[in-house]
Structures are given as C-alpha cells and as structure tokens.
Amino acid sequence: MTIDVAAVGLRLADGRSRAPAWRRLLRSHxxxxxxxxxxxxxxxxxxxxxxxxxxxxxxxxxIDRLKGPSPTYWFGTDQFGRDVFSRSVAGVANSLTVAIVAxxxxxxxxxxxxxxxxxxxxxxxxxxxxxxxxxxxxxPLLLALALASAFARTWFTIAVAIAIVYIPIxxxxxxxxxxxxxxxxxxxxxxxxxxxxxxxxxxHVLPNILPIVIVQVTLSLSWAVLTEASLSFLGLGTPPxxxxxxxxxxxxxxxxxxxxxxxxxxxAVIVTFVxxxxxxxxxxxxxxxxxxxxxx
Amino acid sequence: MxxxxxxxxxRRVVEAVLALLGVAVLVFVMLRVIPGNQITxxxxxxxxxxxxxxxxxxxxxxxxxxQPALAQFFGWLGNxxxxxLGISQRTGQTxxxxxxxxxxxxxxxxILATLFGLLIGIPLALLSASRPNSARDAVGxxxxxxxxxxxxxxxxxxxxxxxxxxxxYNPSAQGFARLFEDPGLNFQQMLxxxxxxxxxxxxxxxxxxxxxxxxxxxxxxxxxARGKGVTALRVQVRHVLHNALVPIVTMTGIQFGYLLGGxxxxxxxxxxxxxGRQVLIGLQQKxxxxxxxxxxxxxxxxVLVNLLTDLLYRLIDPRxxxx
Numbered sequence: 001m002t003i004d005v006a007a008v009g010l011r012l013a014d015g016r017s018r019a020p021a022w023r024r025l026l027r028s029h030x031x032x033x034x035x036x037x038x039x040x041x042x043x044x045x046x047x048x049x050x051x052x053x054x055x056x057x058x059x060x061x062x063i064d065r066l067k068g069p070s071p072t073y074w075f076g077t078d079q080f081g082r083d084v085f086s087r088s089v090a091g092v093a094n095s096l097t098v099a100i101v102a103x104x105x106x107x108x109x110x111x112x113x114x115x116x117x118x119x120x121x122x123x124x125x126x127x128x129x130x131x132x133x134x135x136x137x138x139x140p141l142l143l144a145l146a147l148a149s150a151f152a153r154t155w156f157t158i159a160v161a162i163a164i165v166y167i168p169i170x171x172x173x174x175x176x177x178x179x180x181x182x183x184x185x186x187x188x189x190x191x192x193x194x195x196x197x198x199x200x201x202x203x204h205v206l207p208n209i210l211p212i213v214i215v216q217v218t219l220s221l222s223w224a225v226l227t228e229a230s231l232s233f234l235g236l237g238t239p240p241x242x243x244x245x246x247x248x249x250x251x252x253x254x255x256x257x258x259x260x261x262x263x264x265x266x267x268a269v270i271v272t273f274v275x276x277x278x279x280x281x282x283x284x285x286x287x288x289x290x291x292x293x294x295x296x
Numbered sequence: 297m298x299x300x301x302x303x304x305x306x307r308r309v310v311e312a313v314l315a316l317l318g319v320a321v322l323v324f325v326m327l328r329v330i331p332g333n334q335i336t337x338x339x340x341x342x343x344x345x346x347x348x349x350x351x352x353x354x355x356x357x358x359x360x361x362x363q364p365a366l367a368q369f370f371g372w373l374g375n376x377x378x379x380x381l382g383i384s385q386r387t388g389q390t391x392x393x394x395x396x397x398x399x400x401x402x403x404x405x406x407i408l409a410t411l412f413g414l415l416i417g418i419p420l421a422l423l424s425a426s427r428p429n430s431a432r433d434a435v436g437x438x439x440x441x442x443x444x445x446x447x448x449x450x451x452x453x454x455x456x457x458x459x460x461x462x463x464x465y466n467p468s469a470q471g472f473a474r475l476f477e478d479p480g481l482n483f484q485q486m487l488x489x490x491x492x493x494x495x496x497x498x499x500x501x502x503x504x505x506x507x508x509x510x511x512x513x514x515x516x517x518x519x520x521a522r523g524k525g526v527t528a529l530r531v532q533v534r535h536v537l538h539n540a541l542v543p544i545v546t547m548t549g550i551q552f553g554y555l556l557g558g559x560x561x562x563x564x565x566x567x568x569x570x571x572g573r574q575v576l577i578g579l580q581q582k583x584x585x586x587x588x589x590x591x592x593x594x595x596x597x598x599v600l601v602n603l604l605t606d607l608l609y610r611l612i613d614p615r616x617x618x619x
Contacts, residue, residue: 134318137595141557149579150326226447233449256457267450274445
C-alpha cells in the first residue's frame with residue numbers, strides 16, 4: 001500500500017494536465033458510491049451532534065424494553081428501552097469525532113515530520129525515524145490499547161492514543177516522495193532564487209505530496225473508526241453512558257438470542273460507513289493516479 | 297555484492313534491536329503514567345488509602361517503587377533479559393510461565409488464521425484477475441471489500457451468536473482444550489476465531505494478489521505459454537500465480553501485526569487463553585508486571601517476524617537481491 005501511494009506523487013506532474021481530480025472521482029463508480037455512503041452517515045452523525053435524533057440516545061423507557069423494529073422504534077429498543085436507531089446514530093457521531101480528531105492530529109504531525117525527515121539531513125532524520133521505528137514495532141491495536149489505558153479515559157485521550165498509532169504511517173508515506181521532490185528542478189530553482197526553507201517546504205513541496213496525504217487521510221479515517229469501535233468493544237473506549245458502536249455490539253452479544261436488532265443496527269451502521277470510506281479512498285487514489293484505472 | 301547484502305542485514309538487525317529498546321522504554325513510561333500503582337491495584341484504592349505511612353513505605357520498598365525510575369527501568373530490563381518476567385498477583389504464577397502457556401495458543405491461532413486468509417484470499421484474487429472489470433471481478437472485489445470493512449469484533453460476535461442460537465453449537469463454552477491434550481476439541485474451539493481473523497486477513501491478500509496477478513499476466517512469458525497451448529488454468533496457476541507469490545508472501549508477513557492485534561479481540565470473544573487475552577486481563581487488573589513483560593514479548597515477536605519477512609523477501613526474489 002505504501003508503494004502504491006508513494007507512486008501517486010511521482011506521477012502527479014502528468015496528472016495535472018488531465019481532467020481535475022474531483023471530476024475523475026465523480027466519474028468512478030467506487031468514488032461515487034463512497035461519497036454517497038459516507039455522506040449519508042456523515043449527515044446522520046451531524047444531526048445527532050445537533051440533537052436531532054428521534055429519541056434521546058441515553059433516555060431509558062423500561063416499559064418498552066427489547067421491542068423489535070417498528071414504525072415507532074425504527075431499529076427497535078435495547079435492554080433499557082433505549083432507542084437503538086438514536087443510539088447507533090449518536091454512536092457513529094462519537095466514533096467519527098474521535099476518528100476525525102485522531103486523524104487530523106496524526107496527519108498534521110506525521111506529514112510535518114515526514115517533510116522534515118525527507119528534506120533535512122540526518123540530525124532531523126535520525127530522531128524522526130527512530131521514533132517511527134519504535135512505534136512501528138507495536139501491533140497497532142495493542143499500542144492503541146496500551147496508550148488508551150495509560151491516559152484517563154475521555155474521548156479526547158482516546159483520539160490522542162489513536163493519533164499516536166497513525167503518526168508513523170504518515171511519516172512513511174510522505175518521506176519517500178519528499179526525498180525525490182528535493183532533487184527536482186523546481187525545488188532546486190527555488191533554492192537558487194534564495195527562497196527561505198519554510199517557503200520551499202510549505203509552498204513547493206507540500207502541495208505536491210498533498211494527494212498522498214488526502215488518500216491516506218481517507219483510509220486512516222476508516223481504520224480510526226474501526227479502532228475506536230474495537231477499543232470500546234474491549235471496554236477501553238469512550239466511557240458509558242455515551243453510546244459507542246463497539247460497546248453496543250458488546251452489550252448486544254449477551255442479548256443476541258432475544259434481540260438480534262441490537263447487534264444488527266450498530267453493525268450495519270459501522271460496516272456501511274467503513275465500506276463508504278474505503279470506496280472513497282480507492283476512488284481518490286484512482287482519481288489522483290490516472291495509471292491505476294484498472295481497480296475502479 | 298555479498299558484503300552489501302551482509303551490511304544490509306546487519307543494519308536491519310541493529311535497527312530492530314534499537315526499536316525494541318525504544319519499545320521497552322515506551323512501555324515502561326506508559327505504565328508509570330497509568331493512575332494508581334501496584335499497591336492500589338492489589339489492595340484496592342480504599343484499603344491503600346487506609347495504610348499507615350510505615351506500611352505504605354514497606355509496600356513501596358517491596359514493589360521497588362521507592363527506587364528512582366531509571367533504576368526501576370534497568371532492574372526490570374535486566375530481569376527480563378535473564379528470563380524473570382515478574383509474577384502475576386492474580387494467578388500467583390510467574391509471567392514467564394503464563395507467557396509460555398499462552399504464546400503457543402496465539403501462534404496456533406495466527407497460523408490457522410494465515411491459512412484461512414490464504415485459502416480465501418488467493419482464490420478470490422485468481423477469480424478477480426482472471427477477467428478484470430467483469431462480473432467475476434466485481435464479486436471478488438466485493439468480498440474483498442467486505443473483509444476489509446467488517447470489523448473482527450462484529451463478525452466474531454455475530455458468528456458466535458448465530459451458531460449457538462441456531463445450531464446450538466458453542467465449543468468455546470467448555471474449558472479450553474490444549475492442542476496436544478485434546479486435538480479434536482482444540483480444533484473446534486480454534487475454528488471460529490481463526491476463521492474470523494483469517495477473513496480479515498483475506499482482504500489485503502486478495503487486493504495485493506489481484507494487482508500482482510494483473511501485472512504478471514501482461515508479461516511476455518505468459519503470452520508465450522498461452523501461445524504454445526498450455527491450458528488456461530495451468531497458465532494461471534503455474535505461470536502467473538507462481539510469479540505473483542512474492543508480493544503475496546510479503547503482504548502476508550506484513551499483516552502479522554494485524555493478526556497479533558486482532559488476536560486480542562478474537563481471543564476475548566471466543567475465550568481463547570492466548571497472549572492477547574493475557575494483556576487485556578493485565579490491563580483491566582492493572583497488573584504492571586504482566587502487561588509490561590507481555591507487551592514486550594509481543595513486540596519482540598512482531599519485530600522478529602517483520603525482520604524475517606524482510607530478509608526472506610530479499611532471498612526469494614533474485615531481482616531484489618541484485619538491486
């Protein structure tokens with residue numbers, strides 16, 4: 001995957017002359033379906049953030065416990081009579097918030113670190129790569145788990161834990177292209193013209209690796225959503241009573257005999273969202289890289 | 297060229313050792329940051345608050361908490377290097393014994409999962425690549441996308457619920473059977489967890505396999521094989537797949553970290569007493585000794601497998617060796 005993405009940047013120069021990337025994205029099936037699926041979930045999540053769910057996601061209605069799906073409760077109710085639809089939507093909003101904060105942090109820090117490690121000499125490169133190697137020596141979920149339990153458990157610390165896990169990925173995908181861009185004529189020209197290094201890095205090199213970063217952001221978002229859900233399934237994610245997709249599935253596991261919908265609803269929401277993000281990521285990669293048209 | 301290869305190998309080994317040292321530091325620091333210490337973990341917060349100062353000092357000395365952090369770190373590292381991984385308060389066993397019991401279980405799980413991953417992923421890749429952009433390809437890619445997008449905790453929980461509800465079959469409800477004690481029951485208990493893990497693994501194998509197969513298919517020797525009348529299936533398996541194996545093997549090796557992480561989730565769902573569950577229980581019980589040593593063992597395993605994959609890859613493919 002790293003190699004694929006790295007190749008995107010190198011071919012960007014000839015990609016510029018074709019139709020703009022967003023138009024190519026809309027023309028591909030995977031891009032279109034991806035935008036649609038993520039769009040639906042994102043709108044629902046935004047509505048949940050604004051409090052527009054049909055029921056209060058944490059309000060209990062003991063009289064309506066474990067009701068199946070019906071016009072009143074679209075996805076049924078759970079063991080406390082809470083509306084599963086409202087909880088699923090609020091849960092995806094929580095997961096998405098954690099994922100967006102986590103990926104933004106890791107994208108900004110990782111890209112800047114990758115830029116510096118690729119552009120500057122070994123004084124900068126060595127420590128950046130040392131930290132990257134250490135973080136890469138952990139299985140990702142294990143690192144997230146250990147970090148999440150080291151901090152006090154709030155949604156923000158979980159986002160930070162996930163961010164730390166993904167920083168090295170951004171370092172790795174950006175450093176290679178920066179190494180080759182550093183030797184390109186336009187960067188050499190900018191140097192000869194006496195531009196300050198910050199301007200060369202941010203104004204000349206960064207825009208050329210942005211496509212790689214954007215693709216990586218989309219793919220990382222889907223991993224971050226899955227990681228957040230896995231952590232809360234293991235009991236180390238967003239603390240209750242805030243609804244979370246992972247802990248909903250965990251609760252539903254005990255109820256599966258009585259109320260299949262309590263697992264099906266959060267499961268369907270998370271799968272829809274991750275499928276959407278993966279398709280969007282594939283579509284974006286194809287859009288930025290005209291040569292890989294065969295995977296659309 | 298020999299020396300170039302030797303230098304590269306040495307460099308990778310040195311990098312791996314340095315990374316492990318970094319892992320040890322990070323794990324040590326992380327566990328010191330966790331609120332509460334060994335005393336509150338073993339006695340509970342209320343009982344530890346009621347300790348007299350002299351009792352507390354005695355306990356701190358007993359757990360080595362009165363030492364400076366650096367001394368604690370090197371003490372721990374020295375112990376680990378000599379095989380003393382600490383003792384679990386909960387079970388009274390040494391962490392080394394616990395790890396030696398749990399590790400083979402997780403390795404068995406990882407091997408079975410890799411087998412399932414290859415058994416699902418490679419046929420899918422062959423199916424997709426045999427006619428790109430056709431209905432077949434769409435089916436293959438759709439299954440690959442599902443494998444990528446369905447989290448293992450969801451698949452595991454759903455599988456467990458469905459099978460026990462409709463088939464009244466739940467081998468995990470009995471005590472865990474070790475491989476050499478009761479192979480039949482052990483295989484039944486390992487089947488679902490390794491299927492769930494393997495399904496997730498099938499996604500990257502399928503995707504890498506498909507693009508590798510597509511690339512090999514366009515090469516001249518494949519056209520030659522077709523031209524001399526070799527059957528389509530034989531071309532696909534003997535000529536194309538054979539040459540596409542290197543990226544597939546590499547991808548499978550790279551996914552080992554995913555397997556170890558996924559093992560935590562899957563072992564938890566199916567009550568498999570592997571190393572992932574050992575970390576999770578250690579974290580829940582705040583057992584420093586168990587968590588820090590087990591995490592270090594897992595990282596060691598992960599770094600070793602990555603190193604081996606990297607070296608194997610250079611050995612298998614003469615083109616990489618030459619460049």
